[in-house]
Amino acid sequence: MAETAPVKAMLSVEEARERVLARFQPLAAEEVPLTEALGRVLAIDAVAREASPPFANSAMDGYALRSLDTRAATPDTPVSLRLAGEVPAGNVYAGEVGPGEAVRILTGAPVPAGADAVIQQELVSVAGDAVTLEAPVAVGNNIREAGEDARPGTLLARAGTELGPAEIALLASLGVSPARVTRRPRVAILATGNELERLGEPLRPGQIYDSNTPYLIAAVTRAGATPVSLGVARDLEDDLRAKLGAARGFDLLLTSGGVSVGDYDLVKRVLSERGSMTFWRVRLKPGKPLAFGALDGTPLLGLPGNPVSAAVTFELFGRPAIRRMLGAAQVERPEVEVVYEGRDLRRGDRRQYVRVRLASRGGRLVARDTGEQESHLISSLQGATALLIAPEGEGVIRAGELARALLLNDALPWEA
Amino acid sequence: MAETAPVKAMLSVEEARERVLARFQPLAAEEVPLTEALGRVLAIDAVAREASPPFANSAMDGYALRSLDTRAATPDTPVSLRLAGEVPAGNVYAGEVGPGEAVRILTGAPVPAGADAVIQQELVSVAGDAVTLEAPVAVGNNIREAGEDARPGTLLARAGTELGPAEIALLASLGVSPARVTRRPRVAILATGNELERLGEPLRPGQIYDSNTPYLIAAVTRAGATPVSLGVARDLEDDLRAKLGAARGFDLLLTSGGVSVGDYDLVKRVLSERGSMTFWRVRLKPGKPLAFGALDGTPLLGLPGNPVSAAVTFELFGRPAIRRMLGAAQVERPEVEVVYEGRDLRRGDRRQYVRVRLASRGGRLVARDTGEQESHLISSLQGATALLIAPEGEGVIRAGELARALLLNDALPWEA
Known part of the structure; x- marks a missing residue:
């Protein structure tokens, strides 16, 4: 087949990802109210301004x-204090x-000047303005000191932190909004792809529905970015040119299909004439072919057309690029160590990412494959919670052996 | 303190949750395009209509x-076939x-009538219209059969399934949109609470920022519902009445604060006069007090005011109510078995939910506490990925022992 752009030697996953990530920087910062900040990534360290x-x-x-007043209190020699006033939450006691x-x-109300302890109401008897207790109350009892949660200057969350409900609550309590x-x-x-039809249209013979666009819209959203579909480009030069033109001004263009060695070279040719493109083969299964470059200044990542290959290569290359633009502290999914449960996995020249489901049994984290692993079987992707990594090399990974797995959901921030 | 509504005996977490859930039903179904369905829950089984x-x-x-034609092919006696045409993806071969x-x-193109196998291009030599091969090709070789991913009538996803990227891709491939x-x-x-100030306003002495509203907006969103803040109600009857009035027509009203035994009974009184309310004490730490009922027909869940208590009770009671309204198959967070790592945990009368961080070490799933566990320490909630459960009872949970933990993120659908 005529090559219109150089096909480089096969790259490892790490080499390919490094080259992709080198092209991305964190985007500009903006201010959003905390109540609209869910899932956003901090551009600067959040520091407590107050206690x-x-x-x-x-x-x-x-x-x-005053603790001192209660020193001598016993059941036999109870101490009575004079009820001098009240301080509900939200108010400050005027006197001392x-x-x-x-x-x-009441709970949360400021401790009045002069007082150094609080006795809970269940432990006293009150009659008229006499508060009687039968045991001493230690200094500091039931008092939450100022700054116990955070002191001024305390680092609340580093730049690169994704804001979840807990981070939002912490920042809110410090007024950081x-x-x-x-x-x-x-x-x-x-x-x-000429064979692709958009959802909602009837299929003609030889056609299938485009499932990559709906997948990528969802996955890009989950990654923290805003997806915009440019539709399906058929194998017509004008159609492809027009749709690629619409990508101008985006932070990233994701294509799927058209980058395999055997594909009609239209996609590769049009891409190459409009920008600096490299077509890689990555030592990776599923998902070997990958294109990367820039088109009219817009970074372009060309994923394979097979649905599972597109999903896996998005995870390994597209999502990290988005996370880098978000300035996220960790751009890759977390990897965990698991006990493999499933059919023998034969290792090979290419690293395999095997769709698995995680479970916890007796304190062990086990991973079981989700069934057939062919790259067009979308059903095997459903229910997968991790990708088990079968490294390049020889031999077989058998049930009961330890292996590493890439979590498919990192909203769960595992420890390293 | 005068009680304006009955305080029932202490309930277990399960008893309280059962009573809450009994009041909720799945809401009505609606149709949304697959490309906008991320995070939504299927109202009916999704079944393949085509293969x-x-x-x-x-x-x-x-x-x-035709496999038969290649039976005799060897390197010494290669077989040449006549190249009769081409079938690119998206087209159907006209002849046989x-x-x-x-x-x-090409990959994905329909196998033409008459053919029963495909030989990959790397294994043949082509000269003019002669395609020469040196080995037999088995029937079915490189052919993906119709219906391999799903046959008509195949159950793709059950009612109650939350749609993630993989489910969306599967439904898209079957045209289910x-x-x-x-x-x-x-x-x-x-x-x-009188002590609460809204974000963006300056704090007066004795005031703190309302962090429960930002937390609940985020957590309700993550649970799959649409949050609307009614603001902060001060300890003024008119203010409270007016703001409660605004809850009419919502599917759920979440309040925080005002339900403890010792609180000013304004909240309880106003709630009780407007609806049928029950004030529970739940054998739960943090988060003992809880109110539940209906206000002008809107179900109301009254959470405690302490930020961590509000967060934990939302997780245990509010989120399941939302998931029930969504018709989710699993309304509760998944529980997993973990190896505890941390300070001794003394069990007590109330079940404790201890904020922990999960990690995987050598195939073991370990949980370490996130620090001080007092109910006003929001910082301990940050970074927590699970709540370790210290059941009611006696004794101590020590490092190295197995315990159960509630995952704080169930986008990761663990096996039961």
Whole structure:
């Protein structure tokens, strides 16, 4: 077959990913209200400006008092304090708690001046303005000190942290809003292939539905970017040129199909004439062929057309590129060590990514394959929670052996 | 303190959840395009209407032929077939492959009538219209049969399945679009407490920022529902009434604060006069107090005010209610068995949910606590990937022992 662009020697997954990632930088920062920041990535370190809690407050509903006054209290010699006032949450006690005095206090309310301890209401008896207790109360009892959660200057979350509900709550409690986050990458998606029909249209003989575009729209969204479909380009030069032209101004163009050695070379030819393209073969199964370059200034990643190959190569190359643009601290999915359960896995020249389902049994993390692994079998992708890695080399991975696996969901931030 | 509504005996987590869930049903179904269905839950079983692939097609770029013609081929006695035509992907070969003929075929293209095998292009030599091969080709070689991925009537995904990228790709390949999914629940969120200030406003003495509303907006979104904040209700009857009134028509109202035994009973009183409310104490730490009922027909779940208590009770009661309304097959987070690593955990009367981080070490799934566990320490929630369960009872859970943990992210669908 005539080659219109150089096909380089086969690359390892790491070599290919390194070359892809070298082309991406974190995008510009923008400010968004915390209540709209879910899933966004911090562009700068979030640092506490004030203490949290901002003032010493009561951990219980009870009475604020001076510890010294209660020193002699026993069941036989109870101590009575004079109820001098009340401090509900949201208010500050105007005066000071004097010797022999107690002040009613609710959970979260500021500890009044003069008081150094709080006794919970269940442990006292109250009659008129007399608060009586039968045991000493230690200094600091039931008091949450200012700054216990965070002191001014405390690093709350580093640049590169993805904001989940817990991070949002922490930043909110410190008043850190709006949050300074990276802009969401805008990703154009283009499927190529004469055999592809768009969803909603009837199939003609020889046609199949384009499932890569719906897959990539979902996966790009999950990765934290904004997907825009450019449709399906048929094997017509004008159609392909027009649709590629629509990718101008996007942060990334993902194509699927048209990059295999045996494909009609239209896609490769049009890509090559419009930009600097490299066509790689990656020592990877599924998903060997991969194109990478830039088209009118827009980085382009050309994924294979087979649905599972497209999904795996998106995971290994596309998603990391998006995460790099987001400035995420970790651009790759976390890898974990698992106990393999399944059919013998024969290793080979190409690294294999085997779709598996994880489970925990008796404290062991086990991975079982999801069935047939051919690259057109979308059903095997469904329910996969990880990709088991069978490294390049010889021999067989058998049930019961340890292996590494790439989690398909890193919203679960595993420890290294 | 005067009680305006009955405080029931303490309930177990399961008893409380059962009573909450009994009040919710899956919402109505609606149709959405597959490309907008990410995270939605199927309202009906998705069944293949056609076969996938819809026709037998080639797994390789090569030549379609009749196996019988190649029976005698060896390196010494190669067999030459006559190149009779071509069938690219997306097209159907008009004729039939006759005896002694071969037809050029590309990956994914329909296998032409008459042919029963495909030889990949690397294994033949082509000169003019002669395709020469040196070994027999078995029947079915490189042919993907129609229906290999799914046959008509194959159950693709059950009602209750959450649609991730893989499910969307599978449904797309079968042309199942639009998808029939449950409507997203609309959830109103109201924080209560005189001490709370909204983000963006300056804090006055004695005030803290409301972090529960930002947390719940994020967590409700992650649960698959649409959150709407009603703001912060101060301890003023008119303010509370007005804001509660705005919850009319929502599928669920989540309040935080105002339900503890010691709180000003304004919240409880106003809630009780407007609807049928129950105030529970749940044998649970953090997060004991909980209110549940209906207000003008809107189910209401009253969470505690402490940020971590609010987060944990949302996880245990609020999220399952939302998942039930979504018709999700599994309404609760998955539980896994882990090896505990951390300080001794003393069990007690109330079940404890301890914030932990999961990791995989040598095939073991270990859980380490995230630090201090007091219910106002939001920082301990950050980075938690699971809640370790210390069941009610006596004794101590020590490092190295097995324990159960509730995953805080169930986008990872673990096996039971």
